[in-house]
Amino acid sequence: MEFNIKRLTEEEFAKFAKLIYDESGIFMKDSKITLLSNRLRKRLTALSLSEFSEYYDYLQGLSGEPKRKEYEELLDVVSTNETYFFRNERHFEAFSDYCLPEIAKNKKEKTLKIWSAACSTGEEPYTLAICVLEKMHLFQGWKIEILATDIAPSVLEFAREGLYSGRRIEKVSPEHLKKYFTLADSEKAVYRINDQCRKLVNFYYHNFFKSPFPEQVDVIFCRNVMIYFDKLHQKNLVAGFYKSIRDDGYLFIGHSETLHSISDDFTYRKVLESPIYIPRSRS
Ligand SMILES: C[S@@+](CC[C@H](N)C(=O)[O-])C[C@H]1O[C@@H](n2cnc3c(N)ncnc32)[C@H](O)[C@@H]1O
Numbered sequence: 001m002e003f004n005i006k007r008l009t010e011e012e013f014a015k016f017a018k019l020i021y022d023e024s025g026i027f028m029k030d031s032k033i034t035l036l037s038n039r040l041r042k043r044l045t046a047l048s049l050s051e052f053s054e055y056y057d058y059l060q061g062l063s064g065e066p067k068r069k070e071y072e073e074l075l076d077v078v079s080t081n082e083t084y085f086f087r088n089e090r091h092f093e094a095f096s097d098y099c100l101p102e103i104a105k106n107k108k109e110k111t112l113k114i115w116s117a118a119c120s121t122g123e124e125p126y127t128l129a130i131c132v133l134e135k136m137h138l139f140q141g142w143k144i145e146i147l148a149t150d151i152a153p154s155v156l157e158f159a160r161e162g163l164y165s166g167r168r169i170e171k172v173s174p175e176h177l178k179k180y181f182t183l184a185d186s187e188k189a190v191y192r193i194n195d196q197c198r199k200l201v202n203f204y205y206h207n208f209f210k211s212p213f214p215e216q217v218d219v220i221f222c223r224n225v226m227i228y229f230d231k232l233h234q235k236n237l238v239a240g241f242y243k244s245i246r247d248d249g250y251l252f253i254g255h256s257e258t259l260h261s262i263s264d265d266f267t268y269r270k271v272l273e274s275p276i277y278i279p280r281s282r283s
Helices: 010-024 030-046 052-061 064-078 089-106 123-134 153-161 174-180 195-200 231-244
Strands: 111-117 143-150 181-185 190-193 201-205 217-222 245-253 266-271 274-279
Touching: 010 030, 010 052, 010 064, 030 052, 030 064, 052 064, 064 153, 089 123, 089 217, 089 245, 089 266, 089 274, 111 123, 123 143, 123 174, 123 195, 123 201, 143 153, 143 195, 153 201, 174 181, 195 201, 217 231, 231 245
Parallel strands: 111 143, 111 217, 143 201, 217 245
Antiparallel strands: 181 190, 245 274, 266 274
16 A cells, blocks of 8 residues: 555645644755655555645644644654664763763762763663763762653664664674673674663653653753754754853863854863863853
8 A cells, every 4th residue: 555655746845844843853854755745655654645645634633632643653664763882972071081980080979970962762861871880980979860761652662672682783782791681682683771770761742843842851962963954953952052051061062063153052062082072051
């Protein structure tokens, strides 16, 4: 059935692109018409619909809980969720060898709150958990929480399951694999992240442009998601981070992303070969 559904017309594409933009900030250029057609087909198939226009009308007719659920499903198929453990290792070196020791040394309250904002399938927050556990001697008696949020329910489910293989774990060292994972399926080489890491990480549904932001965060990782937003949404997002982060906190963004012409609230610093942003009030 899926193969019989044609491509979006330009008019249909414009309508869906607007709806997606209004709901999530995800900005789709006209060149994404095939990509969006392919992704939306999954929802049409799931709902036994054969035309994109029927799906659009269906979305328009919904209200209350069914609307909330279907919009979640829509954003789930539309979002790009590529990620893996220790993605851009330099960030984790700076986090482990600079940010964590600085926080442990300088912070009076013994609480450590880290936010993996747009965490996808969990590799980023679990990598942060591994880094924290490796530095646990600095945080004896501290209350530690890694918040991990995303707009796509299916990736959060995957993350809570905690099963990883192949490319996702390629950058995990044999030592870390042994220490923080258990072999779940030896034939397929599937590994389960262990309970020590799981206990540190809490996964929640969160839409940057609809949900309230956490407060008093020490470190925010928001990588490889701003690229999907236009400048207006990038500015709003970073303004939100500025309110969320403590004065002595640290912000990490993706290596192909920049705050240049987006925010003056943060100052760029190169630490251990890694770009880090710190709130202006501290610089
Ligand atoms: C490419 S992944 C990034 C994963 C991880 N941070 C990394 O760098 O490896 C981008 C994630 O952003 C999420 N996302 C997109 N729009 C969002 C929004 N408005 N609010 C929260 N998350 C969003 C997507 O669901 C997706 O999982």
